[in-house]
Amino acid sequence: MTDKQKSPKSVKPRSKLTELEKKIIALIQTNIPVTKRPFLELAQKIGVEEEVVLKTLQKLHENGTIRRFGATIRHQISGYEANAMVAWQVDEDRIDEVGEMMASFEGVSHCYSRNPVKEWPYNLYTMIHGKTEKACYKMAEDMSAKTSVKNYTLLFSRDELKKTSMKYFP
Structure with a gap:
């Protein structure tokens, strides 16, 4: 199994999310802006630097809180009927x-x-x-x-x- 397909069983549980982590997760649960610097726009919405958002997301991915980050496409369009x-x-x-x-x-x-x-x-x-x-x-x-x-x-x-x-x- 690759890192990106890590089994939930292989991820150790951690303590509760911080308020900042919750705010950042709330922002990425919906559509991310399609701009040159989408994470800068998200950071501005919660009053932090872009780097804070990026480092927080990286940490949440590394510790298994966020399992994957990617686009969702309509499978029918991709040929999977x-x-x-x-x-x-x-x-x-x-x-x-x-x-x-x-x-x-x-x-x-x-x-x-x-x-x-x-x-x-x-x-x-x-x-x-x-x-x-x-x-x-x-x-x-x-x-x-x-x-x-x-x-x-x-x-x-x-x-x-x-x-x-x-x-x-x-």
């Missing part, structure tokens, strides 16, 4: 091992373990993205072969009813 949540039934003693393997696949954007229920035995979930549904099925087959997990089902998205980023600070 299909996405599916794959529900996997994994032996409990292999959850971490299998989760790490599945998370390493290029087309996987999310990987979570959850408690199963009697009527639904699946306990590991991956969100996979492909150019076609066939590509998603192939990826799931490859993941199954690599992990030896044979009981799984793909749930393809039908309609996007809501998709937003979480806003942690107003």
Whole structure:
């Protein structure tokens, strides 16, 4: 796993965020200005120097508070027309091992373990993205072969009813 794909388990928890850190996070939760110096504009909004914003963001990334910083594009425009949540039934003693393997696949954007229920035995979930549904099925087959997990089902998205980023600070 690369630094930018660091597992949340590999990041040590830290103390609470400072008020300055909360202000900076609140600014970057929404669209960042498309200007020559966007972080200068953000800094001016909260009355600090641009360097303070940049160093704070760097620190928050290094300590794992901010996992990634990047653009969000509409996947359909980029040629990825299909996405599916794959529900996997994994032996409990292999959850971490299998989760790490599945998370390493290029087309996987999310990987979570959850408690199963009697009527639904699946306990590991991956969100996979492909150019076609066939590509998603192939990826799931490859993941199954690599992990030896044979009981799984793909749930393809039908309609996007809501998709937003979480806003942690107003």
